[in-house]
Amino acid sequence: MGNDTKVYGIRCKACGHETYPAHACCPKCASEALEPLEIAGNGKVLTYTDLYALPLDYEQRYLRLAIVELDNGLRATGQLLDENPKIGKKIKTVIGIVRQSGDRKIHGLQFIPV
Amino acid sequence: MRPVSIIGAGMTKFGRSEWPLSKLMSVASLAALHHADLGDVKVDGVVVANMGAARLNRQTAIASALVDSLNIFPATAESVENGPASGASAFKVGYQAIASGMADVVLVTGVEMMRAVNNLEATDFVASLSHPEAEYIYGVTLPSLAGMFARLYMERYGVTREHLARVAIKNHDNAMKNPYAHIHQTVTMEGILTAPEAVVNNPPIAEPLHMFDCCPVSDGAASLVLASQEVAEKLGRPIVRIAGIGQATDTHAVQNRPDPTELTAVRLAAQKAFSMAGITPKDIDVAELHDAFTILEIAESEEAGFFKKGEGHKALEKGITSLGGKLPINPSGGLKAKGHPVGATGVAQLVELTWQLRGEAGERQVQKAKNAFACNFGGFGNNVVATVLTREV
Numbered sequence: 001m002g003n004d005t006k007v008y009g010i011r012c013k014a015c016g017h018e019t020y021p022a023h024a025c026c027p028k029c030a031s032e033a034l035e036p037l038e039i040a041g042n043g044k045v046l047t048y049t050d051l052y053a054l055p056l057d058y059e060q061r062y063l064r065l066a067i068v069e070l071d072n073g074l075r076a077t078g079q080l081l082d083e084n085p086k087i088g089k090k091i092k093t094v095i096g097i098v099r100q101s102g103d104r105k106i107h108g109l110q111f112i113p114v
Numbered sequence: 115m116r117p118v119s120i121i122g123a124g125m126t127k128f129g130r131s132e133w134p135l136s137k138l139m140s141v142a143s144l145a146a147l148h149h150a151d152l153g154d155v156k157v158d159g160v161v162v163a164n165m166g167a168a169r170l171n172r173q174t175a176i177a178s179a180l181v182d183s184l185n186i187f188p189a190t191a192e193s194v195e196n197g198p199a200s201g202a203s204a205f206k207v208g209y210q211a212i213a214s215g216m217a218d219v220v221l222v223t224g225v226e227m228m229r230a231v232n233n234l235e236a237t238d239f240v241a242s243l244s245h246p247e248a249e250y251i252y253g254v255t256l257p258s259l260a261g262m263f264a265r266l267y268m269e270r271y272g273v274t275r276e277h278l279a280r281v282a283i284k285n286h287d288n289a290m291k292n293p294y295a296h297i298h299q300t301v302t303m304e305g306i307l308t309a310p311e312a313v314v315n316n317p318p319i320a321e322p323l324h325m326f327d328c329c330p331v332s333d334g335a336a337s338l339v340l341a342s343q344e345v346a347e348k349l350g351r352p353i354v355r356i357a358g359i360g361q362a363t364d365t366h367a368v369q370n371r372p373d374p375t376e377l378t379a380v381r382l383a384a385q386k387a388f389s390m391a392g393i394t395p396k397d398i399d400v401a402e403l404h405d406a407f408t409i410l411e412i413a414e415s416e417e418a419g420f421f422k423k424g425e426g427h428k429a430l431e432k433g434i435t436s437l438g439g440k441l442p443i444n445p446s447g448g449l450k451a452k453g454h455p456v457g458a459t460g461v462a463q464l465v466e467l468t469w470q471l472r473g474e475a476g477e478r479q480v481q482k483a484k485n486a487f488a489c490n491f492g493g494f495g496n497n498v499v500a501t502v503l504t505r506e507v
Contacts, residue, residue: 019370020248021245021247021248021367022247046266046369046374047262047263047265047266047374048262048265049258049261049262049265049320049321049322049323050261050318050320050321051253051255051257051258051261051319051320052317052318052319052320052321053237053255053257053319053320054253055234055237055238055241055253055254055255056234056235056237056238057253058253062318063253063258065252065253065254065258065262066262067262067368067369067374075369075370076248076369077248077249077252077254077367077368077369078252079252079253087265087266087269098251098252098253099251099252099253106251108251108252109252
């Protein structure tokens, strides 16, 4: 997996606050001095859904989407790859192909049980 | 600021339209203008609310097109795109034009023609308001955000699928009394939840939400004529005063809200609108809330201040929010059954409330309605406009 497929938020160089997705300035101290922060690690499921009304680009029975909270407090939305999902269940992030639009493969966050 | 009133309201039937976009706009506008019966008074400006004509109908600058079609030159013309809150945003722009003294009479028309494309395209069009990198690329759509919201909300507050079904049943019943509604079909608890065939009748869309928890994809237009108090009094029309408008934004990605079951922008927008109007939620006689999904009617009824957090579903159960109850919510049928042509919705909510306050709502009339409230919910709650209207005798 090349670096270009990773998902990044930002860390504020002034106050150390971390946020995802990236913003133009730090949501806490408004500093514009920011550095990339890789979004990865363990966490838990905050909520999830099985989406049967599939969006464009998907051919499957349903798409299982979740919002998770990582151990560092950051939240992320992504695809939940778990046969037995439950609110509060522990997960870890992986990078996978989350959408294929024509020939373009888009990488992003997927969540699997720990 | 000068006081501003609504002196005319009109709309097209919502549903699937055979008309081009321009005719939808002009039919609703003419209905509102006839209702206002302006005589020699000229329209100074037009504000059009629309979210997707550029993409769905390959037409831009549609406010200028409306002026041309109505032949009301040299009226000013602007279009407002603010996602599903475009309607109330355009209304706010019209209000500001008159309140500031820059105009005396403004026509506000909301329009959307979503069925020009297939359902997949229409869903993708609305999904394009989600965060492009943090949400959209994962297949996030509005129903999926509503599904995730509903699951957490239901777990936390003891709301069940039966409560959600009650919202649908109530709003479908109300729509039966609204000739402009998209869907004229009553639904029952058996049909959509408890009978064995409910699984077929009411398939899952974004669990725990099913088809009858979601609004339909609609075409339609709605229109209001706004005027300064001076013009309204000169014409001798019943005066529906715009008593308060509040607007608030929230994080683009839903994940970033400290508590993802809170709709902070609804709360703040409502507080501002009530504060400007100088009244409280207890004074409201009728409300139109943005029930694009059944769960949202319950959650918004709490955030707007009508019920305590976690108690909206209990009020629903007791019939408080039904026609004939203490606070009827969505007498028009709501987005759920009246339909949701996104750019038109915020205007259509205020059309319904204008009719209610003037005693012109026919079979669904709320008796002695004096104060009314509307919540137009953009994004998944990241841009909300709340309005308070008051009938002045």
